[in-house]
Amino acid sequence: MNRIEQNSSLDRVGDRLQRAVQATLRPQRVRDLLHGVWLGHPLHPAMVQVPVGAWISAAVVDLLPGQRRAATTLVALGTVSAVPAAVAGLNDWAALSRDQRRIGLVHAASNTVGLALYAGSLAARLNGRHGSGRALAYLGLSAASLGAYIGGHLAYKQGAQVSQSVSELHRMSDEWQAVADLASLPQRELVTREVDDVSVILYRHGDEVTVMLERCPHQSGPLGEGEVQEIDGHACVVCPWHGSAFRLNGGEVVQGPAATDQQILPTRVVDGVLQTRIP
Secondary structure, eight states: OHHHHTOGGGHHHHHHHHHHHHHHTOSHHHHHHHHTTTTTSOHHHHHTHHHHHHHHHHHHHTTSTTOHHHHHHHHHHHHHHHHHHHHHHHHHHTTSOHHHHHHHHHHHHHHHHHHHHHHHHHHHHHTTOHHHHHHHHHHHHHHHHHHHHHHHIIIIITOTTSOSSGGGGGGSOSSOEEEEEGGGSOBTOEEEEEETTEEEEEEEETTEEEEEESBOTTTOOBGGGSEEEEETTEEEEEOTTTOOEEETTTOOEEESSOOSOOOEEOEEEETTEEEEOOO
């Protein structure tokens, strides 16, 4: 896996594919739909449960006598549902860093082989060649299992589509801490402060102040250097790196590639001093 991460020769294919994916999925609302912005959770990992579950079930049913029709139905369900799951995965992949895209490219290639084998299995079963269909299905499951292992490396080792900001909370104490004099905070401007060496952004609107973790959950971009824009009637901070946007009154993600909300910290004012702590 480490050698794949460092294999720059994959970039010749990966960079071209990235441009093709971005050109095909051009409307931002389509990308947000596939990222899972509306769900507040990455969509691809949830979608893959259908094909994986169907294919594993088919592998079990294939071992039972008199279950050809059930096995064929499960293979068909897995094969059809794998296509939209793959599209969502490609959309996420196109927004990753280069070393993550290298692993993701191999992950996608393995799953594509698995999908092709399952498509062949389905064709064989529909033509009455159930023995060949079973053999192709078990080969497909092997390829898909390898793809799942590589996907685990991508998520758990490389942190793809995992919130990059929430770990900052573990560095903060649970005591109330002063961050700024309320009177010194400008209206409707981003201000960056630190709490226990954790960077946060402050945004004042009237007497209400939002304290939000500054690292973007997508790729750790500096939200404190971002712009405040009004999106759907809400003031939002837009990450300067990849364009993810979060509501400043609640932290909800409204625009990807981030698919998770940004963490908001509780606040109180004591003697004119704004205080915050971990939730």
